[in-house]
Amino acid sequence: MKLSKFKYSFSEAKKNVTRNGLMSIASLFTIACCLIILGVFAILSVNVNSITEQVKDQCEIQLYINTDTSEERVTQIGQEIEKTENVKQVTLFTKEQTLEYAINDMFEGNETMLEGFEEDNPFSDSYKIVLNDIEKTKETVESLEKIADVEKVVNKQDVVNVVLSISGAVKKFSIVIMIILLIVAIVIISNTVKLTVFNRKKEINIMKYIGATDRFIRVPFVLEGFIIGFLGAVAAFLVVFWGYFALLKYIAGLNFDLFELVGIWDIAPFIAILFVVFGSLIGVVGSAISMRKYLHV
Amino acid sequence: MIEFVNVTKQFEDAGNIALENASFKIENGEFVFLVGSSGAGKTTITKLIMRETNVSEGQVFLDGIDVTALPDKEIPFLRRKMGVVFQDFRLLEDRTVYENVEFAMRVVGASRREIRKRVPEVLSEVGLNYKAKMYPRQLSGGEQQRVALARALANHPLILIADEPTGNLNPKTAMEIMDIFEEINRMGTTIIMATHAKDIVDVMKKRVIEIQDGHLVRDEVGGEYLEAVQV
Numbered sequence: 001m002k003l004s005k006f007k008y009s010f011s012e013a014k015k016n017v018t019r020n021g022l023m024s025i026a027s028l029f030t031i032a033c034c035l036i037i038l039g040v041f042a043i044l045s046v047n048v049n050s051i052t053e054q055v056k057d058q059c060e061i062q063l064y065i066n067t068d069t070s071e072e073r074v075t076q077i078g079q080e081i082e083k084t085e086n087v088k089q090v091t092l093f094t095k096e097q098t099l100e101y102a103i104n105d106m107f108e109g110n111e112t113m114l115e116g117f118e119e120d121n122p123f124s125d126s127y128k129i130v131l132n133d134i135e136k137t138k139e140t141v142e143s144l145e146k147i148a149d150v151e152k153v154v155n156k157q158d159v160v161n162v163v164l165s166i167s168g169a170v171k172k173f174s175i176v177i178m179i180i181l182l183i184v185a186i187v188i189i190s191n192t193v194k195l196t197v198f199n200r201k202k203e204i205n206i207m208k209y210i211g212a213t214d215r216f217i218r219v220p221f222v223l224e225g226f227i228i229g230f231l232g233a234v235a236a237f238l239v240v241f242w243g244y245f246a247l248l249k250y251i252a253g254l255n256f257d258l259f260e261l262v263g264i265w266d267i268a269p270f271i272a273i274l275f276v277v278f279g280s281l282i283g284v285v286g287s288a289i290s291m292r293k294y295l296h297v
Numbered sequence: 298m299i300e301f302v303n304v305t306k307q308f309e310d311a312g313n314i315a316l317e318n319a320s321f322k323i324e325n326g327e328f329v330f331l332v333g334s335s336g337a338g339k340t341t342i343t344k345l346i347m348r349e350t351n352v353s354e355g356q357v358f359l360d361g362i363d364v365t366a367l368p369d370k371e372i373p374f375l376r377r378k379m380g381v382v383f384q385d386f387r388l389l390e391d392r393t394v395y396e397n398v399e400f401a402m403r404v405v406g407a408s409r410r411e412i413r414k415r416v417p418e419v420l421s422e423v424g425l426n427y428k429a430k431m432y433p434r435q436l437s438g439g440e441q442q443r444v445a446l447a448r449a450l451a452n453h454p455l456i457l458i459a460d461e462p463t464g465n466l467n468p469k470t471a472m473e474i475m476d477i478f479e480e481i482n483r484m485g486t487t488i489i490m491a492t493h494a495k496d497i498v499d500v501m502k503k504r505v506i507e508i509q510d511g512h513l514v515r516d517e518v519g520g521e522y523l524e525a526v527q528v
């Protein structure tokens with residue numbers, strides 16, 4: 001398309017937006033609302049993902065070895081663990097290290113309680129194991145338990161399960177909500193454009209008599225949808241950005257350090273792109289749909 | 298050249314046949330009146346030429362091209378060869394006289410320079426240059442029809458199709474419009490005009506094609522209106 005033609009289409013589209021101003025504002029507002037809800041779920045999903053990652057890192061498995069196992073056997077067990085499927089990282093904690101940790105950290109100030117334990121260490125050697133995929137924790141724990149001389153394998157399966165099921169549910173729910181919102185927004189914008197098209201039926205009719213191609217007729221309407229969608233995206237972005245900023249500030253004041261939320265500058269570009277893409281897509285698809293049947297004059 | 302070859306048209310939701318087995322030829326540069334009582338099939342003929350509707354049977358040729366077989370995407374280009382005016386003018390109310398004509402040129406992708414040159418030119422052809430900045434509602438019926446005519450002529454059509462162009466005008470204004478038609482025709486544009494205006498047809502002495510109930514009943518050069526009863 002030639003530039004002059006595009007400029008013409010664009011100025012026609014702008015005229016359309018202002019001509020039925022109230023409808024344009026109404027649909028801009030609705031699209032912004034849809035995008036805001038979409039944004040809330042997107043932010044929620046991103047944060048749930050990030051929290052899941054954080055929890056995953058905290059979720060190591062602890063494997064305890066029978067107290068009277070020889071040092072060679074302990075090393076050997078370490079190698080066997082490394083060969084087990086789904087194991088990412090293995091760290092040995094000797095009973096001496098564990099005792100030291102107990103004395104220095106756990107019983108600080110009450111060291112006397114542990115007197116005499118240096119000679120007769122009650123702890124056992126253990127391995128800290130980090131997994132590749134925590135969703136396969138159960139299977140991995142079962143394999144690890146089969147290794148000889150292993151006393152027990154302890155994992156925080158409950159925490160993991162809760163986090164995983166929450167994050168799974170949030171993701172599924174978000175996808176459903178996004179699809180519903182997308183459809184709603186497309187229907188809304190297609191109705192606005194349909195109204196414009198209806199108002200300008202006479203004009204379209206004249207265009208057809210003069211010999212305008214379908215594309216020439218369609219472009220201003222599609223651009224109209226695009227403009228509304230784009231402006232809706234900008235409005236929604238401002239609201240979501242400001243809202244998330246306020247939330248982060250509020251949470252920072254709470255001194256809460258179990259996990260961290262994703263920073264605003266890490267999420268802003270993602271939200272901006274998401275909104276512009278969705279907003280424009282909604283606008284373009286919506287108007288294309290409403291144009292289809294009107295073009296046959 | 299326009300040629301109808303055994304054209305029959307029956308609208309899907311209509312009982313009667315709008316046009317039945319009609320054949321005629323119109324050479325380039327001719328001036329033809331289509332006459333006949335209401336519902337005879339005059340508008341149907343103009344619609345078939347523009348491919349606003351398609352035949353049920355037969356063929357319509359325009360400069361040797363079978364219009365009835367044209368794919369949909371070619372229709373706009375077919376229509377660029379012709380200008381159309383209607384009884385009800387069909388101007389864009391929210392645009393000035395100048396913009397209404399300009400619009401027709403925009404649609405076919407004319408450059409800004411061509412537009413600046415052609416719009417005043419065609420407006421003076423219809424004698425409306427001095428009202429270029431006015432809106433349709435500020436104009437008389439005759440003046441509005443002149444704007445419509447200017448718009449139809451803006452892209453130098455080979456054929457001008459007019460469907461009762463004087464239907465909403467008083468006799469004096471109607472004759473003034475016809476003078477412009479005559480002039481356009483003299484410059485080489487083929488004119489096909491469906492009309493009920495007996496006085497105009499009788500005075501102008503052009504070729505007359507008369508249709509009754511979808512049948513071509515008379516085709517006479519220099520003919521008169523002679524409604525209905527055949528002698």
Ligand SMILES: Nc1ncnc2c1ncn2[C@@H]1O[C@H](COP(=O)(O)OP(=O)(O)OP(=O)(O)O)[C@@H](O)[C@H]1O
Nearest residue numbers: 308310311313315334335336337338339340341342
């Ligand atoms: N879109 C349509 N659908 C169904 N029937 C139609 C349609 N257009 C025209 N007809 C029918 O075709 C016949 C011819 O109509 P046409 O409009 O060609 O008549 P006309 O000669 O132009 O009449 P008038 O002088 O009143 O304008 C009429 O019987 C009319 O009812």
Ligand SMILES: [Mg+2]
Nearest residue numbers: 339340341460
């Ligand atoms: Mg008619």
